[in-house]
Amino acid sequence: MSLSLNCTFRYEQGFSLHAELASDAHVTALCGASGSGKTTILMLIAGLLQPQSGVIRYGETSWVDVAEKKFVPPHQRRVGVMFQEPRLFPHFNVQENLNYGFQRRRGEATQMAKAVETLEIGDLLKRPVGSLSGGQKQRVALARAIVSSPELLLLDEPLTSVEPSLQERIAEYVKRVAKEFATPIVLVSHSVELVEQMAERTFWVKDGSVSG
Numbered sequence: 001m002s003l004s005l006n007c008t009f010r011y012e013q014g015f016s017l018h019a020e021l022a023s024d025a026h027v028t029a030l031c032g033a034s035g036s037g038k039t040t041i042l043m044l045i046a047g048l049l050q051p052q053s054g055v056i057r058y059g060e061t062s063w064v065d066v067a068e069k070k071f072v073p074p075h076q077r078r079v080g081v082m083f084q085e086p087r088l089f090p091h092f093n094v095q096e097n098l099n100y101g102f103q104r105r106r107g108e109a110t111q112m113a114k115a116v117e118t119l120e121i122g123d124l125l126k127r128p129v130g131s132l133s134g135g136q137k138q139r140v141a142l143a144r145a146i147v148s149s150p151e152l153l154l155l156d157e158p159l160t161s162v163e164p165s166l167q168e169r170i171a172e173y174v175k176r177v178a179k180e181f182a183t184p185i186v187l188v189s190h191s192v193e194l195v196e197q198m199a200e201r202t203f204w205v206k207d208g209s210v211s212g
């Protein structure tokens with residue numbers, strides 16, 4: 001499935017971005033310095049931000065075409081997102097957190113079982129999220145992003161919020177998700193190792209512009 005962006009976006013406060021990229025890789029990486037615009041690109045793909053001009057396409061579908069006044073809302077794009085900090089519901093247990101993404105997006109039942117197995121979180125399902133370690137939370141967040149059978153998975157710095165000693169372990173789970181699920185992935189990561197091991201296509205983001 002091919003993803004293409006050719007659009008501009010500007011925050012009111014000033015930062016502006018011109019995102020021009022096209023990829024049909026299974027794993028596409030976005031690399032670049034802090035503040036260069038990587039998360040902003042993911043938010044545009046997810047539909048959490050609207051560009052001021054241009055187009056965003058996924059496969060045969062136009063998600064955004066500003067000239068045509070077309071904007072497909074986030075819930076209709078079937079994009080799974082894992083943010084830098086695992087945004088889990090603290091008052092729900094692990095299963096309830098997974099159910100949330102699952103029910104909303106009408107994922108397939110087998111996808112839930114496969115996500116639980118791939119991320120090895122079967123023993124954690126009844127645990128309140130507040131009682132989990134950083135690495136466990138990260139695995140649950142990864143599972144939640146995939147249970148809804150998304151057509152595209154966006155991973156924003158999946159290793160940054162876990163302590164350095166755990167990063168290698170979480171990296172293994174991220175690689176496992178890429179191997180086990182056919183869903184294309186856009187990965188933002190500072191980890192050169194993870195990018196080199198996973199990405200078939202890498203784009204460099206610098207001061208709001210993209211080169212590949």
Ligand SMILES: Nc1ncnc2c1ncn2[C@@H]1O[C@H](COP(=O)(O)OP(=O)(O)OP(=O)(O)O)[C@@H](O)[C@H]1O
Pocket residue numbers: 011012013014015032033034035036037038039040041
């Ligand atoms: N809501 C916002 N309003 C205004 N400016 C913002 C907003 N969010 C981000 N920015 C600015 O936009 C620029 C790009 O931010 P973005 O988060 O996309 O960068 P990044 O490459 O993902 O950085 P990091 O690697 O640190 O996560 C930065 O200068 C940031 O300060």
